Amino acid sequence: MASKKKTNCQPSCLGLRCIVSGGQTGVDQAALDVAIELGISHGGWCPKGRISEAGRIDSKYRLSEMPTPDYAARTQRNVLDSDGTLILYQHRLQGGTALTWRYAQLLDKPRLRVRIDQTIAYSEIVEWILKHKIGVLNVAGPRASSDPQLYQRARSTLLKLLRTSPGLFS
Numbered sequence: 381m382a383s384k385k386k387t388n389c390q391p392s393c394l395g396l397r398c399i400v401s402g403g404q405t406g407v408d409q410a411a412l413d414v415a416i417e418l419g420i421s422h423g424g425w426c427p428k429g430r431i432s433e434a435g436r437i438d439s440k441y442r443l444s445e446m447p448t449p450d451y452a453a454r455t456q457r458n459v460l461d462s463d464g465t466l467i468l469y470q471h472r473l474q475g476g477t478a479l480t481w482r483y484a485q486l487l488d489k490p491r492l493r494v495r496i497d498q499t500i501a502y503s504e505i506v507e508w509i510l511k512h513k514i515g516v517l518n519v520a521g522p523r524a525s526s527d528p529q530l531y532q533r534a535r536s537t538l539l540k541l542l543r544t545s546p547g548l549f550s
Contacts (some may be wrong), residue, residue, distance in 0.1 A: 402455060408521070411519035427454050428445050429449055494495040
């Protein structure tokens with residue numbers, strides 16, 4: 381049975397104000413670290429036991445534990461509790477990243493895929509966030525084991541997006 385508690389962030393019409401993710405290594409932790417670095421509220425759901433491929437998820441991330449260790453349940457809950465999902469990926473969607481996309485489709489939630497191994501159109505991401513009034517942004521993507529450079533690429537992408545787009549926060 382799924383927990384009734386909401387994530388630490390609530391939907392908003394006042395601009396981007398919270399980043400959520402599931403806490404996995406790679407894109408998820410890059411998103412949470414950027415939120416912490418920039419002073420943006422963060423949260424989300426993680427599997428019971430705060431598990432990730434690297435072991436226990438650091439307590440510095442304000443994540444709520446699901447009642448189950450199932451990654452899919454955590455993924456669905458983060459999609460459900462957010463205003464939209466931004467997927468940062470390389471090459472093609474697969475595994476949990478593809479599942480995140482499918483959940484966003486099934487739940488009819490705003491979603492955007494951005495390949496971070498190609499030139500990024502930051503203005504299109506900003507336009508998407510503003511168009512859909514994304515207050516709580518779920519950021520998802522592959523885990524670190526898929527590419528040792530993935531965390532840094534995702535972190536750089538998010539830092540550039542959020543530092544150069546002050547209109548997102550109004």
